[in-house]
Amino acid sequence: MSLFDMKGKVAVITGSTRGIGKAIAERMAEHGAKVVISSRKQDVCDQVTKEINDKFGKGTAVAIAANISSKENLQNLVDESNRAFGKIDVLVCNAASILTMVRSAGSPTISSARFWTTTSSPTTG
Secondary structure, eight states: OOSOOOTTOEEEEETOSSHHHHHHHHHHHHTTOEEEEEOSOHHHHHHHHHHHHHHHOTTSEEEOOOOTTSHHHHHHHHHHHHHHHSSOOEEEEOSSSOEEEEOOSSOOOOOHHHHHHHHTOOOOO
């Protein structure tokens, strides 16, 4: 019996090349999600994507580097995620702070207000 089922879901996880973010991406892939691996460095994203695809099947993960403090990078992350897998169902923002948003419909675009609300969350550490 599976703890949860993410078949048919698309999850974007920022900060997913190590630590908690990587573990989240691996578990979501294990439970059937298509995952977008993202951090600031493309080569590291590519390596984690390869590991996940080797373990859970080709096409399970895609690498899209982004610095989420940049509105342009963030918009590109959304656009490229949509292009790779379609509608984003889950966004886990594990870069700087933890914020999880579940989207139920549509192709998101990022307004200035949402961008600043998302990236201006207080952090610890």
